[in-house]
Structures are given as structure tokens and as C-alpha cells.
Amino acid sequence: MAFNGGPGCGLMSYSDPYSSVDPHRARHSGAAPDDYEPGFHTNLDVPGWAGPTQPVPETEPPYGGDTNGFADTTQLPVVSPRADRRPRDDDPDPAPPRRPGPGKRRAGPGRPPTTQKTSRAGRNLPAAIGVGVTLGAVLLVSLYTYKLAFLGVLALAVAVGIWEVSRAMRAVRAQPPTIPLIAGGVLMICLAWYAGADALLLGLAATLLAATVWRLADGPKDFKRDLTASTLIAVYVPFLAGFAALLAVPPDGADRVLVVLIGVVLSDTGGYAAGVFLGRHPMAPTISPKKSWEGFGGSLVAAAVGSAISCYFLLNVDFWWGALIGAALSVAAVLGDLFESMLKRDLGVKDMSHLLPGHGGLMDRLDSILFAVPTAYLLLSIFAPVR
Structure with a gap:
């Protein structure tokens, strides 16, 4: 805004956007003028503006101390914009406070946030163990009591x-x-x-x-x-x-099914333990990010050792062949798990259902077994044929 009165009117033909005289211009965010001289004081108290201000004149202006109708604001305290504004009738209603989601609680004095008890592998471990033991007991009782x-x-x-x-x-x-x-x-x-x-x-x-x-x-x-x-x-x-x-x-069919269950369970357990404590290199990050090559090695070792012992005592198979059967069962179980993981990712679901606590759906437990039983049927028909 140009002023048209008083001496010195030719000195400034525009309103200086970098002047701190006008409080409405104090938050201007434009670039500095070409004749800007560094070393001025910095008005850091104005929100949204950290630029320099014009130096306070040590002598009265040549036009008799009149600042074009404005009072000298260089010594006034800076007030945050809209800090003293009174609410009006046409103001929109404030947004209601956001409530925490169901089952969660925000932290506060004397009130820590609630957390879900899960293991490092993302499972509810107590529930998973309880459900797994129950399913295994049902299978074993039905196998060895009434086929x-x-x-x-x-x-x-x-x-x-x-x-x-x-x-x-x-x-x-x-x-x-x-x-x-x-x-x-x-x-x-x-x-x-x-x-x-x-x-x-x-x-x-x-x-x-x-x-x-x-x-x-x-x-x-x-x-x-x-x-x-x-x-x-x-x-x-x-x-x-x-x-x-x-x-x-077959007459020894219960033992054959038990050998498969032992191999799959040990493969899952060994892979889980090795993956949690030793897992460093992802096996299939785009399909199952939590699976690692270290976990796969743990699955192979645990299934091979366990199947070598179970095949020897239950089916009279040599330790070496039993270890080979266990390693094959472990590979089939891991492939079955990866297949279901890929299927769920393609469908965009986390679990097949929520039927079993700590496991998801029943298919989330059968995925490894479904690939292992055809493998066991083929290998046992070779190394332990039915007589």
C-alpha cells in the first residue's frame, strides 16, 4: 500500500512485505528483496515466520515521527494468530474426540495400554498349544481305540x-x-x-x-x-x-498315520524354534515373510531325527531310511504351508477362518498334513510295504 503524504513519499512506492511495521505483514513468506542486507534482527516469535525484520530506527523519521497512521509495533509482544478470537455462531462444530478401537485401551496415568499376548512368530502361543494338543489327542484316541x-x-x-x-x-x-x-x-x-x-x-x-x-x-x-x-x-x-x-x-495303519503326524509336528516345531531364534535369511518373503532358511534347516533336522526313531520302532524301518522319510515329509509339509500361504495372499485373507483359537481355521493346520500324507503313502509303500 503506497502512502501519499508527508516528506519522503518518493522513498517507497509500495508496501514493503518485509517490514514489521504492519502486523498483518509479519507472516509474509515471500523471498527477500534484492537490496536485503544481512545482519538484521530475526523475529522468531511470530508463528510461521522466521525471516528478518527491518532494523529499529535510532532517530525519528524525516516526516516528524508519524508512521503513516500506524503505531510503532516493533516493541509490542507478538500474539499468535486467532489466539484472542471469540467463537462465532457460524463456526463449524468441533470434531468429537476419537475413541480407541474395540479391545484396545490407550495409555494414561496408572493405565497401561492393553496388548495382545502373542509370540515372536505372531501366534497366540498358549491357545495354539492347547488346540494342537486337543486335536492330536482326538486323532490318537480314534486311531488306537476304534478305527x-x-x-x-x-x-x-x-x-x-x-x-x-x-x-x-x-x-x-x-x-x-x-x-x-x-x-x-x-x-x-x-x-x-x-x-x-x-x-x-x-x-x-x-x-x-x-x-x-x-x-x-x-x-x-x-x-x-x-x-x-x-x-x-x-x-x-x-x-x-x-x-x-x-x-x-492296513493292520498297522495307526502306526503309519502316527509316523506321519510325528514327522509333520516335529517339522513344524523345529522350523518354528529355529526360525524364531536363528532366522536371518527369508525363504519366501513374498509368500510367507516369517519363514527363513534357518527355520527350514531346523524342520529338516527335527523331522529326520524324529522319523528315524519312529519308523524304526513302529514300522521296523532302518534309521537311514527313516531319516530319509522324515526329510521328505518335512519338505512336503513346508511346501504345503507355502502353498496355502500363497493361496491366502492371492485371495487377500489372513486365515481361512477363525474356527481354532491361535491357529485360524482348520485348513491352517491341515495345510502341511495334506501334502505330507501322499508323500508318506508313496515312501512307506516302498520302504515298509504292507504284508
Whole structure:
């Protein structure tokens, strides 16, 4: 703003944006003028402005001390903008305070924040151990007391697994027909139990045919996607689980299933312990970031040692062959775990369900076993054939 009166009016033809005379200009954020001289005082008390101010004149201005109608503000205290502003009726209502999420509590005096008890590997370890021991006890009791009870447990596990995977497929808008898949999966388990491996293949074909016919009623839209999901579920869950039924049928079938369970459990436990305490090099960071090569080495060693002992005492297999069987079971178990992890990442889900505390879904526990039972069936048929 130019001033038009008094001596010296020709000295300044514009309002100096770097002058501290006008308090409304004190927060100007422009660049310094070309004739700016360093060494001026710095007004650091003005919020949003840390630039220099004009020096305080030691003598009165040539126009008689009048500062163009403004009082000298160089000695006044700086007040934060809007600090003394009174609220008006048209001001928007203040935002309500944000409440913490459910199950969480913010820290405060005498009130620490709540935390979820998880292990270094991300599990609720007490719940995981309790659920794992319970599932193992159910399997062992059914195996060594009444084998048909094991068949019922296996059929129930297959039905729950099919339901979990079918439900997870909805994340990618796939709609596999759950009812024929569950019915066909239970049929496949029973055919493998009573009629052998060839009947298991026939059950797989019958299940896929029933799922296809069922899906035809919904029209051609997304037919290929739904049929692909149905094929994946039928092969992944009931077909692979059918080899557990094939293992349990012989007179020493309970011992054969126990050898597989020991190898898988030791592989999981050894990999977990080695990964937590020694894990440094990720194995598959894009699929399962917590898996490491050190953990994989721990899985191999634990499964090989445990299977060598169990195969020798339960199936009369030499230690070396038992160790080889254990190493193969460990590789199959790790591949099964990685396969399910990749499937869950592709579907965008963390767990298949929340059925088991500390584990997620039942499929989050069966993933390793499903890949291990066909491997065990093949190797035991070579090194410990049924007589």
C-alpha cells in the first residue's frame, strides 16, 4: 500500500512485505528483496515466520515521527494468530474426540495400554498349544481305540476344510458349489477307506461332475471361474486327505498315520524354534515373510531325527531310511504351508477362518498334513510295504 503524504513519499512506492511495521505483514513468506542486507534482527516469535525484520530506527523519521497512521509495533509482544478470537455462531462444530478401537485401551496415568499376548512368530502361543494338543489327542484316541471313529473324524475335517476354502473363495467373487463338494469329499474319503486308491480317483471324477452339473443351474456368467475354484477345492482338500484313509486301512495303519503326524509336528516345531531364534535369511518373503532358511534347516533336522526313531520302532524301518522319510515329509509339509500361504495372499485373507483359537481355521493346520500324507503313502509303500 503506497502512502501519499508527508516528506519522503518518493522513498517507497509500495508496501514493503518485509517490514514489521504492519502486523498483518509479519507472516509474509515471500523471498527477500534484492537490496536485503544481512545482519538484521530475526523475529522468531511470530508463528510461521522466521525471516528478518527491518532494523529499529535510532532517530525519528524525516516526516516528524508519524508512521503513516500506524503505531510503532516493533516493541509490542507478538500474539499468535486467532489466539484472542471469540467463537462465532457460524463456526463449524468441533470434531468429537476419537475413541480407541474395540479391545484396545490407550495409555494414561496408572493405565497401561492393553496388548495382545502373542509370540515372536505372531501366534497366540498358549491357545495354539492347547488346540494342537486337543486335536492330536482326538486323532490318537480314534486311531488306537476304534478305527471307524478315525474315519468319522477325517470325514468331518474334510467337510470343514471344504467349507473354509469355499468361503474364502468369495473374496475373489468365486462361488464354488459347496454342497456337492462337501458331499463328494465325504464320498471320496469313504471310497478310499473301503475300496482303495482307484476308487479315490473315481470319487474325484464323480465330485467334479456333480459340481459342474450343480453349477449349470446358475447360468453361464463366471462359469469358468467357479468351475476352476471347484476343481482346486476337490483336489486340494478331499483328494489329498484320502491318502490318510489309505494309510490307516492296513493292520498297522495307526502306526503309519502316527509316523506321519510325528514327522509333520516335529517339522513344524523345529522350523518354528529355529526360525524364531536363528532366522536371518527369508525363504519366501513374498509368500510367507516369517519363514527363513534357518527355520527350514531346523524342520529338516527335527523331522529326520524324529522319523528315524519312529519308523524304526513302529514300522521296523532302518534309521537311514527313516531319516530319509522324515526329510521328505518335512519338505512336503513346508511346501504345503507355502502353498496355502500363497493361496491366502492371492485371495487377500489372513486365515481361512477363525474356527481354532491361535491357529485360524482348520485348513491352517491341515495345510502341511495334506501334502505330507501322499508323500508318506508313496515312501512307506516302498520302504515298509504292507504284508
